Amino acid sequence: MSRGGGIPRISLTWLLVAQVLVILPHLGHLPLWIVALWLGCAGWRIQIFRMRAGYPNAWAKAGLMLAAVLGVLMSRGSLIGLDAGVVLLIAAFVLKLVEMRTRRDALVLIFLGFFTVVTAYLFDDSMLMALFSLLPVTALLAAMIGLQQSSLATQPWPTLRLAGGLLLQALPLMLLLFVFFPRLGPLWALPVPSDKSTSGLADSMTPADIAELSRSPELAFRASFAGPTPDRSELYWRALTLEHFDGRRWSQSNFTQQAAAPSWSKRGEVLRYSVVMQPSSQRWLFALDVAETSLEQTQQMSDFRLQRRLPVERSLIYQVSSWPEALREPQQVAGGLNRTLQLPAQGEPRSRAWAAELKRQHAQPEQLVQALLEHFNREPFHYTLRPPPLGQNNIDDFLFDTRSGFCAHYAGAMTFVLRAAGIPARVVAGYQGGEYNPAGNYVQVRQFDAHAWVEYWQAGRGWVSVDPTFQVAPERIEMGLEEALAGEQSFLEGSPLSPLRYRQLSWLNQLRMGWDNLNYGWQRWVLGYQSAQQLAFLQRWLGRIDGQSLALSLVGGGALLLGLLALWLFKPWQRERDVQRRIFRRFERLLARHGLSRLPGEGPRAYAERAAQALPAQASAIRAFAAAFEAQRYAGQAHSLAQLRGHLKTLRRALPWRLTRVQP
Known part of the structure; x- marks a missing residue:
């Protein structure tokens, strides 16, 4: 029999287990006082059950709630916002435990737990998180079953088995609703706070920024091609263009942030592919040059990048068509090029003098560019993530003294020299290459694939892309960062447990590839199953459909599933x-x-x-x-x-x- 307010022992036990499982995925972003609050409330509840403590009175409950509100305010700085709201919800979920007296209170706590489980998807919508969420849901169902007055009220494992059985029985109906129910914006589509955004490219760049990304194994996006996957050396994923230089940092100009469509003409073979992009809290998308997409609220900007109206706060799937051989802005008025010739008024005297000398020696822009590339290839430049520090004139120090750096150093230095020689040029930031996954026939691009290269303008040819890093470390472009850094052993040196460092172990690498392929499928077919994908899927199987036929399909399929489930449960043929x-x-x-x-x-x-x-x-x-x-x-x-x-x-x-x- 139950004690402590009519809550059976088995139900209270499963409620405590469920609370642990519900709170566990939130530990990475919860303040530590929430854990202390749960330990205190759980201990208090156990003492109530053992009749060694009483329920909190009205003053105690008010004090606890006020303390929780103050705790959220102090730890989050506000009571408004998604992060603060989740912390408040979990605090209420914990405090309800000691206030619970009747079975009705227990049901309220259980339903609150179901809702709290869903909030974990606001911070992690991976397949692993989805599988884990089945554990707290099963525990909450077991707690609900334990509330009923039956022979199961004193048997924990039969209660758990019944809860698991109920969950399995609900699976067909859940799949039916997933496929046919109109796709509303999911709860986890809400934006996360800005201080919780994932690492990635920013709207300005210094060499140190790219170096920091090059040490991160976090996934940036995946891409699968409709035809053969291009060679790694051809995969230059544009994110944004950096035209303004203040002597230290490259950043976007006001012009590149305009939505004015640039002039370009399609040439050569088209590449069609789909991209599954991870949350970046930025508005730009990743694509090969020159790209078009039918994604809603997305447009091509004046610098050829794709940009959404709102930041990417959750996994995003979009289809892209690219023309790598397109002719980009072959004709421009002189005033439109001034921004790509901008340099600080002072500084870098040796680089400016060298640019003037190159201009005297090479009359044509392509000849000067080729001379620059040959210089990087011929002279003893070194590719490294551990470059020596640079002084006030950092371009001069890099080109003539240290000669050691990575892509941001080479791209920034080459752009500076080209501008000093009177050739319009700009830095392009994005990602280069990616690891091909044969298990799913797609390319996975990670933060350590972050890269910077150069575009220069020539009348009649428009913008032309060149990569000085290729002249210094061709293995970086053709094989990846790991091969380029093999000599100094600095690849992911801050992540010793990352499986990416042990790709030479075939069994481990195959396991990693298989798991990544499962996550890719989860993102494409589950998280990516939104309104447009649902309509395309249903039209492919059911032909032309409208709201009425969709509703009839949902009702008819539900009735059929419920009928089959009833036959399976009652088994009239076995009566x-x-x-x-x-x-x-x-x-x-x-x-x-x-x-x-x-x-x-x-x-x-x-x-x-x-x-x-x-x-x-x-x-x-x-x-x-x-x-x-x-x-x-x-x-x-x-x-x-x-x-x-x-x-x-x-x-x-x-x-x-x-x-x-x-x-x-």
């Missing part, structure tokens, strides 16, 4: 054909609910007599049913089935509604 015996089975189940199960080999009369002695208040009704059954079953007397059912009904009414456990 006892002997009506008398079926009625006696009901008699057995009725008494078994009161702890009086029929023993093996025990006859109907002996069973009824034992039950009558255990339940003296209902003895006459028990004996009356047993006598009627014996007379009809064995003596052949003309008792009707209706009379036998009547005796059973009388017994059911005579038994108490509240279940008791009778000692055999």
Whole structure:
């Protein structure tokens, strides 16, 4: 029997387990005082159950709630916002535990737990998180089952098995609703706070920024091509263009942030592919040059990048068509090029003098560019993530003294020299390459693939892309960062446990690729199953559909599934054909609910007599049913089935509604 406010022991146990499982995924972004609050409330609740403590009075409850509100305010700086709202919800979920007195209170706590489970998807919508969420849901279902007055109220594992069975039974209906129910914006589409955004490219760049990204194994996006996957050396994923230079940092100009469509013409073979982009809290998308997409609220900016109206706060799937050989702005007025010739008024004297010398030696822009590339290839430049520090004139120091750096150093230095020589140029920031996954036939691009290269403008040819890093470390472009850094062993040196560092172990690499392929499928077919994808999927299978046909399909499919589930649960084909015996089975189940199960080999009369002695208040009704059954079953007397059912009904009414456990 239960104590402590009528909450059965098994239900309280599963509630405590459920709270641990619900809170666990939030630990990475919860303040530590929430954990202390739960430990205190859980201990208090256990003492209430053991009758060693009382319930909190009104003043205590008000004080606890006020303390929780102040804790959220101090740890989050506000009570408004998604992050603060989740912390408040979890605090209420914890505090309700000690305030809970009745089964109604327990149900409120359980339903609050279901909602709190969903909030974990605001911070992590991966397949692993989805699988883990089944654990707290099962525990909450077990707590709900434990609230019922049944023989399961004292049996933890049968309660858990029943909860798991209920969850499995709901799976077909869940799949039906997922496929057919109109796609509303999911709860986890809400933006996360800006201080929780994932790492990635920013709207300005210094060499140190790219170096920091190059040490991160976090996923940036995945891309799958409709045809053959291009070579790694051809995969230059544009993110944004940096035109303004202040002597230290490259950043976007005001012009590149305008939505004015640039002039370009499609040439060569088109590449069609889909991208699954991770949350970046930025508005730009990743694509190969020159890109077009039909994604809503997305447009091509003046610098050829794709940009959304709102930041990417959750996984985003979009289709892209790119023309790598496109002719980009072959004609421009002189005023439009001034921004790509901008340099600080002072500084870098040696670089400016060298640019002037190159201009005298090479009359044509392409000749000067080629001379610059040959210089990087011929001179002892070194590719490294551990470059020596640079002084005030950092371009001069890099080009003529240290000669050691990575892509940002080479791209920035080359752009500076080209501008100093009178050639319009700009830095392009994005990602280069990516790891091909044969398990799913797609390319996965990570933060350490961050890269910077150069575009320069020439009349008649427009913008032309060149990569000085290729002249220094071609293995970086053709094979990846790991090969380029093999000599200094600095690849992911801050992540010693990352499986990416052990790709030489074939079994581990295959396991990693397989797991990544599962996550890719989860993002494409589950998280990416939004309105447009749902409509395309249903039209492919059902033809032209509208709202009415979709509703009819949903109702019809639901009715069919519920009918099949009912047949599976009740199994009418397995029902006892002997009506008398079926009625006696009901008699057995009725008494078994009161702890009086029929023993093996025990006859109907002996069973009824034992039950009558255990339940003296209902003895006459028990004996009356047993006598009627014996007379009809064995003596052949003309008792009707209706009379036998009547005796059973009388017994059911005579038994108490509240279940008791009778000692055999």
